[in-house]
Structures are given as structure tokens and as C-alpha cells.
Amino acid sequence: MCGRYAITLPPETYREFFGYPEQPNFPPRYNVAPTQPVPIVLEDRGARHFTLVRWGFLPSWVKDPKDFPLVINARGETLETKPTFKAALKRRRCIFLADGFYEWRRHGRDKTPFLIRPRSRKPMPMAGLWETYMSPDGAEIDTAAIVTTDANGVLSAVHDRMPVILPEEDIAAWLHVRDERANVMRLVRPCPDDWLEVVPVSSRVNKVENDDPSLVEPLAQPEAAPARKSRPTAKKPLSSDEDEQGSLF
Numbered sequence: 001m002c003g004r005y006a007i008t009l010p011p012e013t014y015r016e017f018f019g020y021p022e023q024p025n026f027p028p029r030y031n032v033a034p035t036q037p038v039p040i041v042l043e044d045r046g047a048r049h050f051t052l053v054r055w056g057f058l059p060s061w062v063k064d065p066k067d068f069p070l071v072i073n074a075r076g077e078t079l080e081t082k083p084t085f086k087a088a089l090k091r092r093r094c095i096f097l098a099d100g101f102y103e104w105r106r107h108g109r110d111k112t113p114f115l116i117r118p119r120s121r122k123p124m125p126m127a128g129l130w131e132t133y134m135s136p137d138g139a140e141i142d143t144a145a146i147v148t149t150d151a152n153g154v155l156s157a158v159h160d161r162m163p164v165i166l167p168e169e170d171i172a173a174w175l176h177v178r179d180e181r182a183n184v185m186r187l188v189r190p191c192p193d194d195w196l197e198v199v200p201v202s203s204r205v206n207k208v209e210n211d212d213p214s215l216v217e218p219l220a221q222p223e224a225a226p227a228r229k230s231r232p233t234a235k236k237p238l239s240s241d242e243d244e245q246g247s248l249f
Contacts, residue, residue, distance in 0.1 A: 095126065119195065
């Protein structure tokens with residue numbers, strides 16, 4: 001599961017890393033949350049491009065978004081079989097710009113937040129799927145979800161799922177969608193343990209409105225987040241493709 005992440009490196013660092021021609025100038029974001037506009041890289045006619053999408057995948061065949069779950073993650077094991085993802089896996093793969101993500105370790109009602117980031121401090125290419133949804137009135141919105149897989153050894157002490165983090169040499173294969181016969185499922189796997197470090201961070205990350213550099217500063221000791229108060233059951237259904245889809249901490 002990936003429910004929050006960070007984009008803190010300079011825009012030029014991402015541009016050089018992925019090789020897209022656009023020159024976006026965006027501020028650092030320390031607490032990216034579902035339904036927000038997020039930057040992705042995709043390939044179109046053999047060229048890479050930067051674009052913004054809504055984090056929350058909507059298949060083109062959905063009739064009423066109000067009745068469809070907020071799909072922020074696409075479970076890797078279901079990409080080839082779920083109607084939600086099958087077409088996008090073949091034709092609309094993308095990469096989320098990120099350099100860290102958050103996960104919460106649970107002990108009963110307590111949740112302890114951690115930041116997972118590359119030891120290299122380079123961009124962390126998270127595999128994704130995107131889709132353009134057209135509403136009955138003709139309005140279009142581009143949406144996307146992060147592909148997830150089983151946690152690797154270093155992350156398994158915190159959570160049992162993680163984003164698919166691509167090695168630099170496989171970025172081109174994931175983005176290249178012109179060959180629908182390509183076996184990209186080989187890329188849907190946990191990254192090596194030594195790529196990542198897991199550091200405890202402030203429970204301030206639990207609130208979407210908190211978005212500042214202090215959120216990524218490691219703590220000397222893990223900090224348990226206060227148990228949240230019970231809420232009324234949400235009207236929007238949760239997805240069966242991932243645990244706690246659409247849930248905000």
C-alpha cells in the first residue's frame with residue numbers, strides 16, 4: 001500500500017533523470033495525498049513527457065465516479081486479470097515522480113509513521129497506470145494509480161506491501177507501450193533491500209494539511225500516532241484490489 005509520498009528534489013533533477021522535454025517548475029511537496037494533482041512521466045509516440053493527473057484511478061468504462069472506489073493503488077497480482085487495470089497495463093503505463101513514501105506500522109490501535117526513501121537520494125521511480133476518464137457531459141480527467149507488490153525484507157517489518165520501484169535500466173521497458181506483447185510483469189516485484197532505508201518520522205504526516213520539510217526529518221525514536229476517533233462509515237465504497245483504498249490517515 002502507498003497512501004502518502006513525497007516529491008522534494010528540484011524539478012531539474014527529475015527532468016534530467018527521466019529525460020522529458022518539459023520544464024515544469026513545481027515546489028517541493030512533503031505530504032502528497034490521494035485525489036491531489038500529481039506529476040507522472042509517460043511515453044507518447046516514442047517520447048517521454050511530464051504531465052499532471054489526479055491520484056485516484058478511474059477506468060474509462062465507469063458510469064458514475066461517485067459509485068466507484070477511490071483506487072490509489074493497483075495491486076500487481078491483479079493487473080492482468082482485473083477489468084479495472086487490464087487495458088491500462090497494455091497501453092497506459094506511467095511512472096510517478098517521487099523520492100520517498102510513508103508507511104505506518106500498526107500495533108493494535110496505534111500507528112507509527114515511517115519514511116521510506118532511497119539510500120542514493122535519487123528519484124524513486126514508482127510504477128503506475130494512468131487513464132483518461134470522460135464523464136457523460138464530455139469533461140475529461142486524467143487519473144493514475146501506483147502499482148504495488150509484496151514488501152521486501154527491509155520494509156516487511158513495517159508493512160506487507162510496497163510500491164513497485166523500478167531500476168533505472170527498466171524505466172524504458174515500463175514506459176514503452178507500443179509493443180503490447182512485451183513482458184512487463186517481470187518488473188512487478190519488490191526492489192532489493194539495500195536500495196531503501198526506513199526512518200521514523202513525526203506523526204504530523206497523518207494530517208494532509210501538514211506539508212513542510214519537518215515531515216521528512218528522521219526522529220531518534222519512533223513516534224506512535226494518536227488513535228483517531230471513530231468516523232461514520234464512508235458512502236464511497238472501498239476497492240477490493242487493495243487494502244484500505246481511499247483511506248486517509
